[in-house]
Amino acid sequence: MKFFIDTAEIEEIKSLSRLGLIDGVTTNPSLIYKSGKDFKTVIKEISDIVKGPISAEVTSTLADEMISQGIDLAKISNNIVVKVPLTKDGLIACKELSLKNIKVNVTLCFSSAQALLAGKLGATYISPFIGRLDDIGTPGLNLIKEIVDIYHIFKDDIKTQVLAASIRSPLQVSQVAMMGAHVATIPPKIITQMIKHP
Numbered sequence: 566m567k568f569f570i571d572t573a574e575i576e577e578i579k580s581l582s583r584l585g586l587i588d589g590v591t592t593n594p595s596l597i598y599k600s601g602k603d604f605k606t607v608i609k610e611i612s613d614i615v616k617g618p619i620s621a622e623v624t625s626t627l628a629d630e631m632i633s634q635g636i637d638l639a640k641i642s643n644n645i646v647v648k649v650p651l652t653k654d655g656l657i658a659c660k661e662l663s664l665k666n667i668k669v670n671v672t673l674c675f676s677s678a679q680a681l682l683a684g685k686l687g688a689t690y691i692s693p694f695i696g697r698l699d700d701i702g703t704p705g706l707n708l709i710k711e712i713v714d715i716y717h718i719f720k721d722d723i724k725t726q727v728l729a730a731s732i733r734s735p736l737q738v739s740q741v742a743m744m745g746a747h748v749a750t751i752p753p754k755i756i757t758q759m760i761k762h763p
């Protein structure tokens with residue numbers, strides 16, 4: 566399973582990169598806002614440190630604007646993955662960007678039916694939000710299992726990787742690994758917790 570780090574903090578990324586465990590990075594507008602830096606500057610800085618996939622999210626809710634933002638983001642570096650929300654417009658953007666050979670991470674996935682749509686449209690990654698589902702009393706881990714199973718059944722047609730997101734504990738990292746998630750995006754604090762054992 567690949568480990569992505571879910572942060573836009575350059576120092577954290579540098580420090581964890583030394584461990585050699587970080588295969589990629591996911592960001593979102595809130596994480597970049599917290600870093601206090603300009604959006605494109607942060608993405609460029611991250612892509613200079615980590616050579617694996619770097620997810621950079623569009624901010625528009627309209628398909629055409631998402632597509633042009635995505636094309637623009639993809640020009641920052643050749644390891645950029647454009648993140649779009651799982652909405653009707655986001656799915657249109659997913660299809661169009663994927664057809665242009667731009668990698669897409671479809672985020673904010675809360676059901677396996679949604680994941681099926683993203684898979685059919687050529688998403689590179691689907692990001693089910695397990696912590697947010699747990700927050701509303703729905704077991705997020707079940708969703709990871711459902712999506713992994715469905716994608717496996719259609720493995721000849723669907724090449725989308727399951728990127729478990731909204732992870733809140735080291736235990737959840739092990740659990741998504743047991744369920745066959747291809748990637749877990751993990752907040753830096755959780756990676757540090759994974760190292761320690763009392």
Ligand code: G3P
Binds near residue numbers: 591694730732
């Ligand atoms: O990877 C998605 C993440 O940034 C959201 O996590 O913990 O705020 O639900 P969380």
